[in-house]
Amino acid sequence: MVADPSLLNPVEVLATHASFRTDLGVSAVGDCRNLLSRLPDECVDLVVTSPPYDGQPKYGDGEAYDRAWYSGTFHEITAELLRVLRPNGSFILNYRSKRTNGERGTLQYELVLWLKEQGWVFAEDFVWGKPSPPPGRWNRHLKDAVEYCFQFTKSREWQFHPEQVLRPARWDRKDVERRKQLAHNFVRVNEPSGHGRRRVNAGPDMVRPSTLLTFEPEFEPNPSEHPARFPLELPQFFIGLLTCPGELVLDPFGGTGTTALAAQQLGRRWISMELNEKYASVLPARMEKARPRMVL
Numbered sequence: 001m002v003a004d005p006s007l008l009n010p011v012e013v014l015a016t017h018a019s020f021r022t023d024l025g026v027s028a029v030g031d032c033r034n035l036l037s038r039l040p041d042e043c044v045d046l047v048v049t050s051p052p053y054d055g056q057p058k059y060g061d062g063e064a065y066d067r068a069w070y071s072g073t074f075h076e077i078t079a080e081l082l083r084v085l086r087p088n089g090s091f092i093l094n095y096r097s098k099r100t101n102g103e104r105g106t107l108q109y110e111l112v113l114w115l116k117e118q119g120w121v122f123a124e125d126f127v128w129g130k131p132s133p134p135p136g137r138w139n140r141h142l143k144d145a146v147e148y149c150f151q152f153t154k155s156r157e158w159q160f161h162p163e164q165v166l167r168p169a170r171w172d173r174k175d176v177e178r179r180k181q182l183a184h185n186f187v188r189v190n191e192p193s194g195h196g197r198r199r200v201n202a203g204p205d206m207v208r209p210s211t212l213l214t215f216e217p218e219f220e221p222n223p224s225e226h227p228a229r230f231p232l233e234l235p236q237f238f239i240g241l242l243t244c245p246g247e248l249v250l251d252p253f254g255g256t257g258t259t260a261l262a263a264q265q266l267g268r269r270w271i272s273m274e275l276n277e278k279y280a281s282v283l284p285a286r287m288e289k290a291r292p293r294m295v296l
């Protein structure tokens with residue numbers, strides 16, 4: 001633990017482990033357990049991450065990512081995340097238990113209970129729906145088109161900016177007509193005649209999103225052959241909802257750096273940690289390609 005966190009810029013603290021840097025962030029290669037221990041207390045505004053899903057040794061690093069890994073190593077990592085998160089920050093955990101022998105795994109629910117015991121507030125469960133889920137055929141299951149994005153916080157006073165992620169309203173014609181019949185969609189006005197009602201809009205053009213997030217899986221070219229990347233819209237959504245420009249976003253299981261890319265584009269500072277250099281190495285090219293779209 002660091003003695004005087006106010007003296008440290010968390011992005012600078014990881015500079016010696018950097019594989020890549022920008023004006024706003026650093027991508028560090030290494031085990032996030034070690035890297036997190038270098039960060040000062042309460043310096044991160046938002047964690048958005050997707051750890052390796054259970055029982056998927058496909059990252060080729062010798063780790064099985066089974067239930068024991070989650071109850072041990074992952075627990076140690078989330079303890080560090082609790083330490084480095086600011087009091088009004090959030091931790092978005094993207095997770096889905098797999099199905100085995102005709103049964104859906106329950107680790108996704110156990111994780112929620114374990115994290116609550118660790119001291120986290122279970123603030124929300126967003127559902128990520130995929131219109132075109134990965135192909136597959138099972139005897140008694142359909143294609144899996146949903147994943148969870150659990151929001152954990154340190155307190156009930158987390159920062160929240162739905163106005164930064166408004167979505168176009170999708171009123172269909174019938175909906176508009178129905179709304180026009182409702183009394184509360186009219187305002188009383190002071191006409192010179194002393195009476196009168198004026199019809200107001202059937203609804204605003206831009207509305208708050210719901211907890212059902214609809215993003216396609218990532219279909220962009222995959223030079224490092226990473227098996228489980230975020231679609232860029234996923235971290236973009238949570239960064240917009242839960243942080244302000246200039247604040248610090250962390251992804252401890254950074255993979256190909258999708259959270260970092262979203263943070264850079266949205267003018268947030270960022271830290272991405274990844275064990276496997278091959279995956280982290282694609283981030284500079286992704287940043288370069290996206291640069292014309294950056295909003296800084």
Ligand SMILES: C[S@@+](CC[C@H](N)C(=O)[O-])C[C@H]1O[C@@H](n2cnc3c(N)ncnc32)[C@H](O)[C@@H]1O
Nearest residue numbers: 031032052228229230253254255256258274275
């Ligand atoms: C589900 S992937 C994340 C993908 C990422 N969201 C993206 O869009 O590319 C999980 C990543 O965690 C990495 N990882 C596993 N254990 C780790 C550890 N102890 N420290 C840092 N990274 C780790 C894996 O190599 C893998 O790339």
